[in-house]
Amino acid sequence: MLVSIGKSHDRIAVSLFGVITFHSSKLNRRGTDTEHETNTMTDHELPPLPYDYDALEPSISEQVMTWHHDTHHQGYVNGLNAAEETLAENREEGDFSTTPGAISNVTHNGCGHYLHTLFWENMAPDGGGEPEGDLADRIEEDFGSYEGWKGEFEAAAGAASGWALLVYDPVAKQLRNVAVDKHDQGALWGSHPVLALDVWEHSYYYDYGPDRGSFIDAFFDVVNWEKAEEEYQKCLDHFE
Ligand code: MN
Numbered sequence: 156m157l158v159s160i161g162k163s164h165d166r167i168a169v170s171l172f173g174v175i176t177f178h179s180s181k182l183n184r185r186g187t188d189t190e191h192e193t194n195t196m197t198d199h200e201l202p203p204l205p206y207d208y209d210a211l212e213p214s215i216s217e218q219v220m221t222w223h224h225d226t227h228h229q230g231y232v233n234g235l236n237a238a239e240e241t242l243a244e245n246r247e248e249g250d251f252s253t254t255p256g257a258i259s260n261v262t263h264n265g266c267g268h269y270l271h272t273l274f275w276e277n278m279a280p281d282g283g284g285e286p287e288g289d290l291a292d293r294i295e296e297d298f299g300s301y302e303g304w305k306g307e308f309e310a311a312a313g314a315a316s317g318w319a320l321l322v323y324d325p326v327a328k329q330l331r332n333v334a335v336d337k338h339d340q341g342a343l344w345g346s347h348p349v350l351a352l353d354v355w356e357h358s359y360y361y362d363y364g365p366d367r368g369s370f371i372d373a374f375f376d377v378v379n380w381e382k383a384e385e386e387y388q389k390c391l392d393h394f395e
Contacts, residue, residue, distance in 0.1 A: 201232045202272055210280040214373035216362050224275065227357055231267030231338075234260055266338035270318055273351045273386070279379035286380040290349070290387045297330040305375075308332045312354050312371050315341070319354060321383070322346035323390035330387075349386045350378070 204210075204224055209217035238260035245254045285301055286294060298304035304321075312319035315334035324331050324346045335341045352374055359370035 199232050199235050199268060201229050202275075204275055206280055211278060211377050214377045215278075215359075219358070219361050222361075223353075223357060224271075228268070228271040231264045231271065234264035235268050238264060262339045263337065266342070270320075270338055270348065270351050271353065273348055273382075274353050277350050277379050277382045277386075278374070278377045279382075280377065282377040282379045283375065284378075284380065286383060288384055289391070290380070290384045293330055293387065304330075304332070308350075308352075309371055312352050312374075313367060315354050317341070317353075317355060319352045320348045321350040322348050323387060323394070325390065325394040328395060347386065347390050349390070350383045 201224075204220065208220045208224070211220060238257045241253060241257040242261070245251050245257070285291065291301070294301055294304045298307065308319055308321060311332045311334040316336045317338055317340065318335040320333050320335060322331055322333055322343060323329075324343060326345060330349070331343065331346065333341055333343055333346070352371070354367060354371075359367060363370045363373075
């Protein structure tokens, strides 16, 4: 029981009271709930870059990768952890006044964390070229040609104020391009991101200024199609 003591005085009081009167089913249930909550609280962590900070130069500078990963991505991880902590405290205290804002913070920071993680992985120092194998076949099937897909993806990347994503839509069972504002606006429910391109200004402005098109071209010099293929295979395993 003592291991379940939380940060707030309220939770300590509940836990100690639960120990003293553990034979009371109601208090015992609360004690169990507290333990359960403590045990399942996830502490999200910033994953290290899968390569050195300067590995994607000249497409993306060491400076941008350092700021982008260490400051921006870390901020989303911190924001997600803080929002989850607020939600847990609110449930514990039965006060849900700040819960709607915390739920919004979970989707904003959660999507920020997940998409940045994929973004780092779907680039590589030896990247570039065109997709091969099953993903290449599916792009041709669903978009008519690689050029047709790329033109559409680049249009999404030029227009979005967040992300361009190649996703697998498990309902229609097809690939789609989507343009996302911020991290979570414009998402297609249930779809799984296969390839992510961050077009927030923090992603390119230091290197390219307002010339987002050059940054998009540079992304294709380091795109890691092997990672995209891996994500696509997960979709096939789950949905087809
Ligand atoms: Mn970003």
